[in-house]
Amino acid sequence: GQQLNQSPQSMFIQEGEDVSMNCTSSSIFNTWLWYKQDPGEGPVLLIALYKAGELTSNGRLTAQFGITRKDSFLNISASIPSDVGIYFCAGQNPPDSWGKFQFGAGTQVVVTP
């Protein structure tokens, strides 16, 4: 199945640094979701976006729905050790993919003290 292009694949950052990652698609989406997954656990929803240009924050996390509707960005400010994990984007484009989200391959974030 088609996946979103998520980059970077991995990031090694120092505590306190800001993190940016993005997802791009060849299709126009009307919903973007961002998740974080810790080892051995299920993905946890961080932010949901429903409008082009929308900018939404959740604590130190900020995500944006790209104006073209083909991309989305996630930023983490002032990273802390518990930010370690894999971050996934997911997008949906009804009616072509009614009820079905496409998922990115994930960005592995490693935070060093």
Next chain:
Amino acid sequence: DAGITQSPRHKVTETGTPVTLRCHQTENHRYMYWYRQDPGHGLRLIHYSYGVKDTDKGEVSDGYSVSRSKTEDFLLTLESATSSQTSVYFCAISQDYSYEQYFGPGTRLTVT
């Protein structure tokens, strides 16, 4: 946290045996999904349900069947498990098809 449980959490089974995984939700959400997660492939949709007794196939449905006799339960069955079905299986729920999905804790299945 969304009220989603999966059982069992871990299972080891032999090739050719039937396996059923259960997803249970307490949120009364209409939509339920089964995904598998494998290295290099990310999350892939197996089957989903948009109501009691209403199900449809995802992108990797071969070898899997599902049933939903109650709003709160969604079962995934491997009729005859194969080694290629070794994976981590996640259940997800959502209020509507375009709304955010919430995931369960996962079931790690190993087929030997």
